[in-house]
Amino acid sequence: MATLNSNIPPGDLPEKWSTYKANMKLVNPANKRKYKVIVVGAGLAGGSTAATMAELGYRVDCFVFHDSPRRAHSIAAQGGINAAKNYQNDGDSVYRLFYDTVKGGDYRSRESNVHRLAEVSANIIDQCVAQGVPFAREYGGLLANRSFGGAQVSRTFYARGQTGQQLLLGAYSALSKMIGSGGVKLHANSEMLELVLVDGQAKGIIVRDLITGEVTKHAADCVVMATGGYGNVFNLSTYARNSNATAAWRAYKKGACFANPCYTQIHPTCIPVSGDYQSKLTLMSESLRNDGRIWVPKKAVDCEKDPNDIPEEDRDYYLERIYPSFGNLAPRDVASRAAKRMCDEGRGVGPTKLGVYLDFSDAINRLGADTVRTRYGNLFDIYKEITNESAYETPMRIFPAVHYTMGGLWVDYNLMSNVPGLFVLGEANFSDHGANRLGASALMQGLADGYFVAPYTVGNYLATQKPGSTPSTDDPAFKEATDKVNEMTQRLLNTRGKETVAHFHKRLGKIMWDHCGMARTKEGLEEALKLIPALREEFWANVNVPGSDKSLNQALEKAGRLADFLELGELMCRDALTREESCGGHFREEYQHPDGECLRDDENFAHVAAWEYQGEGTVPNRLTEDLNYETVKMSTRSYK
């Protein structure tokens, strides 16, 4: 059985990281060339690590399934990135950022990690500005900030609505430099399909070239995975279509523990589904809730009506009604669940009945259409582009959508999983966000991990490995892993059933959304735990993957990813079932305060649940890592 040793260094919280860094083992500069590091993923987390490790002198091989590192899903982040710079002189500090993040995570994250994150946050901004990231500025030429996600200080840096893009391009440019100078060898269109362990340590990966279909072996002294989140298990989400869990999942099956898989974040203001052809949900900025009022008709019969014909007295401004003091600004999880309840009551609007109105008519009357246009014009345009409706004339329809996964591979303070030599960064690890992530902190975490944490901790690990001891790819472990990849590919291609991959993905998504989505119940999860294995069986018996494995085959790519989702979905439900409390993004209907708020059970569940694979058909082990709050006092999150 795996042991979860968090390896939190001793010492006072604010000093832990600096003391620890000062005492790390170092690799002799002349020896750095002798170490090879595999980095899988080049989003914010992977790109920044690969570049930094190469700058330090290690040989880096970087793998992405995208055709270019610049396309990683980090590119889509809009809002901004937090940092405790206190440029606004509004009382921000490392401690405050740390505290907000811990509280926002509903006291389910590790204090030491979060504090380190807050400490390095300032360096991230310096680094990015130096790289030429064009953050928004004030007329005086200094950096501008906005407030975000309920924080009481303005600490969010942004580059128009394209912060993730600009940060990623910054990391990509640093990576490009190192690729150009030979420090990093880039393998684009290369999907990691297996992790290779030699003597119990992560020493390589097996990769399929998505263009030629060639399967190759790669050995290194350690493996860094920064492969992003797994929200696409729900089929519909705000994730890019190709985001997937495969790398993490295959590592899980090689012994890396998967922590808190059930923690998913659902964003309340997305454009609702318009039909069953839908492939993607688009996020609308949360800022819309500052001036828009959310409502549904009081009577289900009115749902078909033109909203403008529904008189004031027949509208239910349910957030204002239930949460009088926060009203439409209730936090993400609270607002999302309320919308779901309305739709469950049959009062959802729009063609699919899964939507609520976000109405600007009051704002337009109060402020005038022009002011509304200057504030939200571009968002109204996006809305119009997608729905063909004008939010100036008729209320927007919004609905919650899956947006982020707080769960991921378990890592210790060094960001190393329980498999020695396997480091996991960014959204792929179970991260610093506890049960709920605050806005603008995923970008911060990805870059903190990649620029300022992993380069130290990976070096610390490499110093324990003999220079030049990289295993050969002739090692039987590589062959074994390759065989496994080929076997799975053949199995997918040879099933030759009747249904498409997309068909199964939709069905899985529906099960997950219905039973492991915004609100979960024991019965629902137990039901899902029956449905998913059945669906998986059906998938393997009846999926059809045309084409061959010797060339570009998108159906095959999707099939492999879905096969993993079909297993991960089950684990998520199992995790949700065993976490008998509500916290952050995980809401169990049985555990709520009378007002509908999360009812945490700190007595029994103030821990990380990490699942250890036990082989096919066997229930995985549930291991726990206790969370000790030494600095912050746990309290109830309340938004009334």
Add this chain to the structure above:
Amino acid sequence: MVADTSSTKNISLTLRVWRQAGPQAEGSFVNYKATDLNPNMSFLELLDVINDDLERRNEEPIAFAHDCREGICGTCSLVIDGKPHGPHDGIASCQTYVRSFKDGDVIVVEPYRAEPFPIQKDLITDRSSFDTIQQAGGFISVRTGSACDANANPIPKEHADLAMDAAACIGCGACVAACKNSSAMLFVGAKVSQFALLPQGQPERDSRVLNMVAKMDELGFGNCSNQYECSAACPKLISHDFIAKLNKEYIGATVRSAFKP
């Protein structure tokens, strides 16, 4: 930016799609009829639907590049009826909706056609040449951890905003696809301008533009003849002013480097 037409009735379309099994294979157009389409479906979802059908018939689905489906990753790259990214301005293929077409339309869908973007399969081309250009100089050399405080160098808002305009490029390659000469000037111009406008970019300003242009030429992109098709097709409406800037930067750097002691 905003699509027009207001049809809410379902429609039928015929897609004439370029099919090509591999880089070396001969390609040709194949017609696919799609009926009863919800006009609010995106163009890529339309391809999904056609593919679903093909897969069910055990035929190979149409390979097309896509990822974010919200116009930011730069992966999607269709040439729809002769215009990269489809009929509307300032959006990517994935932001094109079926409602932009009329019932019964025949729509020609092809890959980018440019020598430096070889076709890999069907509608997918290899755009790694853009990465190669970037590697030649599209960066500011700053070792991690060596940066000074972010507010140490105030940057006039105007410059920062203009740099952001240039930086908005999503690297989709539509500029090359739209250009009669398959020139990459808009892409390179945007990157060079972004850094040239910022104080951080000054130390490597000359070497950057010289190296990136040399790489661009080496990779076989064509030559700009100032036709501005690129900026018309660009989903981020990157301005060809940045090409002017690139020209100036390049000649300036050439002259300066010739007269450096």
Add this chain to the structure above:
Amino acid sequence: MNLFRNLFTSSIGRKFLMAITGLVLVGFVTGHLVGNLQIFAHPDQINGYAHFVQGLGPALWGIRLFLLACVAIHIWAAVVLTIESRTAQGSVSYGVKKWLRASIASRYMRMSGFVVLAFILYHLAHFTLGFTGSETFKGTLDPVILQHDVREFGIPLATAGTEVHDVYSMVFLGFANPLVSLFYIVAVGLLSVHLWHGTESLFQTFGWRNGKWEIGLRRVVAVFCLLYFLGNLAIPGAILTGLVEPAAGTAAAAELIAQR
């Protein structure tokens, strides 16, 4: 040296050479037009002017060589860039291709350029070397004697009494042929089209154009090209239609009246 390598081998360098040489050529054709418009003045004016130019000796040859070099570089760059761009387009072309906003003039630069080249060759043969239309060539026609001092912008070009070539008559007689005139008109038309894109384009190539004054630049260039065309059209046009009669007493007047 890097400078020359970059200018002659890089895409932008060659574009720059093309623009520089283009600019010189624009200067030449504009000046040439101004000179040619003297045809509408007293015959002495253009004859004296031509005499002055011919009399520049080595300077004339310097200018000629310089212009020739410009044309050569301009054409060389045009050809090389065109070939490279063709290669860059790849072997398979689009099934459907739409023009988005490229101006008409910009689409036919190569064509208009080559017609201009053909014109220049013909024109040199015609008015400078006398290979065609030799019976009306200035060298064949009787020399004339200037009756007045000829000055331009206050600068004296030739003094009264000098014996000079009868360029005045050569032009009148040359353009009396409708075919020749028509070719001139078509050629200067295409040249104006070439300049329409070219003149605007060179601002972009030098990095002097931007969105803020794009519209203004476009208008100025369009007006310039239109004036250039009208100016050039005026000469063969006026002669061919008989709107302007050759001045009495010139060889052209004698010849043309004899023909009627």
